[in-house]
Amino acid sequence: MRFAPKWRASWEWVRGFEQEPVEPVCVGGGWVDVMRLGRGDPLVLVPGLAGGWKLLWPLARGLARHFEVFLPGLRGDRAGFGGAGDEPGSRGDLGEYAEDLAVVLDRLGLANPAVFGVSFGGAVALELAVQHPHRLSRLIVHGAEARFHSSLGSAIARRVLERFPLPNDNRFINQFFNLLYGKKPEPSPLVDFVVDRIWETDQSVMARRLAHLESFDVTDRLWRIEVPTLVLAGRRDVIVPADRQRALAEAISGARFEVLEDAGHIGFLTHRAEVIRSVRKHMKWVQAAV
Secondary structure, eight states: OOOOOHHGGGEEEEEEEEGGEEEEETTTTTEEEEEEEOOOSEEEEESSSSSHHHHHHHHHHHHHHTTTEEEEETTTTTTTTTTTOOOOOSSSTHHHHHHHHHHHHHHTTTSSEEEEEEEHHHHHHHHHHHHHTTTSEEEEEESOOOOOOOOOOOHHHHHHHOOOOOTTTHHEEEEHGGGTTTTTTSHHHHHHHHHHTTTTTTHHHHHHHHHHHHHOOOOTGGOOSSOOOOEEEEEEEEOOOOHHHHHHHHHSTOEEEETTTTOOOOHHTHHHHHHHHHHHHHHHHHHHHO
């Protein structure tokens, strides 16, 4: 694939995680991997439905210039979790992911860090904030809403992932990832990086997480969130439209809402510089308020 000249320099942002050591953390009888990098105030990044912590690597590298960044995996990301890559199932909701995250914070000795969740990870972060409001000092959410809105597309995606093994190199299938950008992206190392990382998550795990999302609803518990909150939305997000993310911010006392112009659902990758500026501004604003 030929990359547009302006994208060639971005290659450095999507490399390097292969050489970094990860720390295995025991959670619920299994293990999740945790990457940490940088120095400063602790900031925990919670990954989305697919791609694990590796998909957040380009953002983490930028944030690590200002914070100590922790990248925990989710249950199911690591082969062999609980003996078989098990996902939460007894409750059938995202509450168990939030409990897993609380355990990870304990294991790492993080009393009340800032927590930044993207997409599915944003829902997990919201669950953590309503279940354990005193476990975090700040909350940042990108690409998430208070209640999952099921659609025909999400229902079809879940059924296909459950029933049909999909090739990870099929261009027709992979073009559907363009929805994450809100438009057709230019060829770039980042595009290949996103596709490769997403397919590292087993499709049965993706399907189960979509199923867990179907019961996700914190609308009547948002009053429990007591920490300064920032909601970041991509203007072009077609997965979780910006107006629904604005509604989330309006429902959380004192929350701030910011829009990333021309960004889609993965604005945390395509608009890293803007996201990092917003995060730093939020962290400084909180410190000044204190």
